[in-house]
Amino acid sequence: xxxxxxxxxxxxxxxxxxxxxxxxxxxxxxxxxxxxxxxxxxxxxxxxxxxxxxxxxxxxxxxxxxxxxxxxxxxxxxxxxxxxxxxxxxxxxxxxxxxxxxxxxxxxxxxxxxxxxxxxxxxxxxxxxxxxxxxxxxxxxxxxxxxxxxxxxxxxxxxxxxxxxxxxxxxxxxxxxxxxxxxxxxxxxxxxxxxxxxxxxxxxxxxxxxxxxxxxxxxxxxxxxxxxxxxxxxxxxxxxxxxxxxxxxxxxxxxxxxxxxxxxxxxxxxxxxxxxxxxxxxxxxxxxxxxxxxxxxxxxxxxxxxxxxxxxxxxxxxxxxxxxxxxxxxxxxxxxxx
Amino acid sequence: xxxxxxxxxxxxxxxxxxxxxxxxxxxxxxxxxxxxxxxxxxxxxxxxxxxxxxxxxxxxxxxxxxxxxxxxxxxxxxxxxxxxxxxxxxxxxxxxxxxxxxxxxxxxxxxxxxxxxxxxxxxxxxxxxxxxxxxxxxxxxxxxxxxxxxxxxxxxxxxxxxxxxxxxxxxxxxxxxxxxxxxxxxxxxxxxxxxxxxxxxxxxxxxxxxxxxxxxxxxxxxxxxxxxxxxxxxxxxxxxxxxxxxxxxxxxxxxxxxxxxxxxxxxxxxxxxxxxxxxxxxxxxxxxxxxxxxxxxxxxxxxxxxxxxxxxxxxxxxxxxxxxxxxxxxxxxxxxxxxxxxxxxxxxxxxxxxxxxxxxxxxxxxxxxxxxxxxxxxxxxxxxxxxx
Numbered sequence: 001x002x003x004x005x006x007x008x009x010x011x012x013x014x015x016x017x018x019x020x021x022x023x024x025x026x027x028x029x030x031x032x033x034x035x036x037x038x039x040x041x042x043x044x045x046x047x048x049x050x051x052x053x054x055x056x057x058x059x060x061x062x063x064x065x066x067x068x069x070x071x072x073x074x075x076x077x078x079x080x081x082x083x084x085x086x087x088x089x090x091x092x093x094x095x096x097x098x099x100x101x102x103x104x105x106x107x108x109x110x111x112x113x114x115x116x117x118x119x120x121x122x123x124x125x126x127x128x129x130x131x132x133x134x135x136x137x138x139x140x141x142x143x144x145x146x147x148x149x150x151x152x153x154x155x156x157x158x159x160x161x162x163x164x165x166x167x168x169x170x171x172x173x174x175x176x177x178x179x180x181x182x183x184x185x186x187x188x189x190x191x192x193x194x195x196x197x198x199x200x201x202x203x204x205x206x207x208x209x210x211x212x213x214x215x216x217x218x219x220x221x222x223x224x225x226x227x228x229x230x231x232x233x234x235x236x237x238x239x240x241x242x243x244x245x246x247x248x249x250x251x252x253x254x255x256x257x258x259x260x261x262x263x264x265x266x267x268x269x270x271x272x273x274x275x276x277x278x279x280x281x282x283x284x285x286x287x288x289x290x291x292x293x294x295x296x297x298x299x300x301x302x303x304x305x306x307x308x309x310x311x312x313x314x315x316x317x318x319x320x321x322x323x324x325x326x327x328x329x330x331x332x333x334x335x336x337x338x
Numbered sequence: 339x340x341x342x343x344x345x346x347x348x349x350x351x352x353x354x355x356x357x358x359x360x361x362x363x364x365x366x367x368x369x370x371x372x373x374x375x376x377x378x379x380x381x382x383x384x385x386x387x388x389x390x391x392x393x394x395x396x397x398x399x400x401x402x403x404x405x406x407x408x409x410x411x412x413x414x415x416x417x418x419x420x421x422x423x424x425x426x427x428x429x430x431x432x433x434x435x436x437x438x439x440x441x442x443x444x445x446x447x448x449x450x451x452x453x454x455x456x457x458x459x460x461x462x463x464x465x466x467x468x469x470x471x472x473x474x475x476x477x478x479x480x481x482x483x484x485x486x487x488x489x490x491x492x493x494x495x496x497x498x499x500x501x502x503x504x505x506x507x508x509x510x511x512x513x514x515x516x517x518x519x520x521x522x523x524x525x526x527x528x529x530x531x532x533x534x535x536x537x538x539x540x541x542x543x544x545x546x547x548x549x550x551x552x553x554x555x556x557x558x559x560x561x562x563x564x565x566x567x568x569x570x571x572x573x574x575x576x577x578x579x580x581x582x583x584x585x586x587x588x589x590x591x592x593x594x595x596x597x598x599x600x601x602x603x604x605x606x607x608x609x610x611x612x613x614x615x616x617x618x619x620x621x622x623x624x625x626x627x628x629x630x631x632x633x634x635x636x637x638x639x640x641x642x643x644x645x646x647x648x649x650x651x652x653x654x655x656x657x658x659x660x661x662x663x664x665x666x667x668x669x670x671x672x673x674x675x676x677x678x679x680x681x682x683x684x685x686x687x688x689x690x691x692x693x694x695x696x697x698x699x700x701x702x703x704x705x706x707x708x709x710x711x712x713x714x715x716x717x718x719x720x721x722x723x724x725x726x
Contacts, residue, residue, distance in 0.1 A: 051513065056540070056543075057536070057539050057540060057543055059532075059536040059539070059540070061499075061502065061532060061533055061536055062502050062505075062533070062536030062537065062539065062540050064502075065499060065501075065502025065503055065505075065506065065533060065536065065537065065540075066502055066503075066505055066506035066509070066540050067506060068502070068503045068506055069502065069503040069504060069505060069506020069507035069508070069509070069510060069520075070506040070507070070509065070510040070513075071506075071510075072491075072503065072506070072507045072510070073506070073507050073509075073510025073511050073513075073514065074510065074514065075510050075513070075514075089532070092496060092499060092533075093499060093502070093533075096496045096499065097496075097499060097503070101492070102698050102699070102700070102701070103479070103480070103698045103699055104479075104480055104481050104492050105480060105481055105484070105485055105492060105698075106480045106484075106697070106698050107697070107698040107701075108484040108485055108486055108487075109485045109486060109491075109492075110701065141699050142699055142700065144700070164701075165701035166700050166701055193704070193705070239704065240700075240704040240705065240706070241704070241705075241706065243705065243706070244705075
């Protein structure tokens with residue numbers, strides 16, 4: 001096992017994919033000589049030449065639309081969107097073409113590609129640099145939406161994304177880029193469509209993905225002091241979604257908190273909570289709760305800690321899981337759930 | 339006596355700015371002609387030979403005429419099918435036959451076409467089965483034909499988005515050592531969309547062999563050209579990206595084909611993209627569902643009837659003695675037969691399978707889609723039981 005950062009693992013995954021498959025081309029803004037603003041494409045141009053890894057005009061719809069055409073010609077594009085909020089100009093291309101071409105042509109024309117989106121906050125970024133935009137993509141049929149939380153997953157899921165026959169939006173938690181972990185490359189972890197239990201526990205399940213996974217794990221550690229033994233499930237692949245692993249965990253524990261960094265309303269966590277409720281109602285001792293970012297535009301660096309789900313907020317939610325079999329008083333107004 | 343610096347400066351011979359040699363015009367080779375290229379007068383009589391645009395071979399022009407006549411008949415039949423409820427909607431390209439057919443004739447079979455929803459005539463002229471071309475407009479969910487087989491992208495409904503796809507495809511083809519050219523059909527309205535500009539720019543930067551063919555038919559549904567641009571010609575829009583650009587009389591079939599031939603040759607030679615604006619006119623409403631009396635006068639439409647591209651080419655070919663009454667009648671007959679066959683085939687109500695909705699969303703359906711498919715299957719079975 002070697003210790004490395006997620007950034008290094010992603011870089012190795014891109015390099016190994018380019019080595020194994022000459023159809024793979026990497027492009028975007030500043031990905032060439034500079035190696036990307038987060039250095040995820042560092043050294044690729046020097047190693048594979050400027051036809052395999054290249055800079056483009058500064059135009060995100062152009063980058064993704066160009067990738068559509070390259071995929072039509074038989075290449076395997078991997079494009080970088082630089083920052084979450086800068087991907088919005090490409091949304092029409094992603095939603096109307098990338099996601100739908102297979103369907104519109106009855107499978108005759110598919111456009112396998114990887115759209116890399118460095119996302120979410122916790123890095124003191126200025127405005128428009130910290131959005132959690134995963135729900136937009138997850139809400140678009142035809143896209144796969146992947147978000148790693150470990151170094152080994154970053155490598156393995158990226159390799160799988162490049163090989164996948166469908167377009168993949170690969171959400172990379174910026175906060176975890178330079179967090180170190182253990183991995184043996186070329187790592188192969190569980191495939192798309194599988195959630196993973198990161199920490200087994202008996203009393204309640206924390207379901208988290210991407211940047212929220214380390215928060216959930218830390219909360220589970222801290223919960224030991226309160227006498228709670230918490231299980232942590234890492235969603236990993238938002239689409240395709242693994243109902244089975246998550247439902248099995250919640251049926252075992254009987255309690256569930258979903259943790260996500262994105263704003264809560266109509267988010268991925270809401271979908272997960274609904275799915276858990278539908279599948280685990282008879283096993284639940286308490287409503288499924290969500291801990292998420294606030295329903296506000298991503299705040300300024302000086303205030304982001306107030307917005308981000310914290311260990312304390314997760315523990316507060318766990319405390320409200322009706323441990324004494326009494327309903328949470330804040331859900332009751334004159335006996336009627338508010 | 340000491341010399342002050344000022345005095346020294348005064349004493350030294352004044353430096354003459356060297357005479358600037360006439361700077362090469364940076365727009366040379368990019369600028370369109372001041373007037374749209376025209377090889378035929380409105381009445382079909384030929385203009386003097388054009389120095390830049392040699393006339394296409396007369397056999398090609400005769401074939402162009404044949405496809406334009408069949409195309410117009412197809413277009414009229416499709417509009418009629420909307421009235422019979424056989425098509426959900428149809429955007430006609432009547433009046434634009436020279437552009438519709440010219441774009442196709444300028445290409446090889448292995449080149450790629452990136453059409454919009456108004457290019458049904460171009461696609462049938464390319465030889466694609468008209469029933470397949472009309473699949474989407476008939477109310478089905480897919481594009482009808484196999485794009486890889488006929489080298490034609492699905493008809494693009496979002497405006498101008500295909501401009502970037504064509505740049506990517508053409509670059510990808512040349513990257514892999516093939517000399518494929520991509521031709522993009524777009525309208526005047528779409529030149530206001532960001533993706534038009536990003537597409538032309540990407541094609542230029544990557545020297546992708548793309549011909550951007552703008553059919554300026556004067557209207558984006560109801561909005562006139564004056565609300566799309568203040569530029570004297572849409573062809574100027576290529577110049578800013580370093581793309582050679584031209585404007586042509588879109589109702590002059592000979593000029594359209596001549597200009598497109600040159601544009602395609604430029605792209606195929608590895609010189610990068612080319613932009614062509616064709617000045618034409620949409621003779622019909624935007625679609626059968628549109629009411630054009632709300633935004634334009636009948637006189638305006640009438641005036642364009644005199645510039646009809648088919649009669650113009652017909653007069654010319656008759657004068658060249660490659661077309662006579664018998665040949666005209668034969669082609670008209672072919673067009674009638676084409677329309678009759680289409681009518682017949684479109685009168686058969688297509689069967690649709692609701693379970694096919696779950697196919698081709700992904701290469702393999704997700705567990706959630708499998709679940710939903712089973713639910714719909716059960717609903718269908720229950721309905722059938724009730725009906726039985």
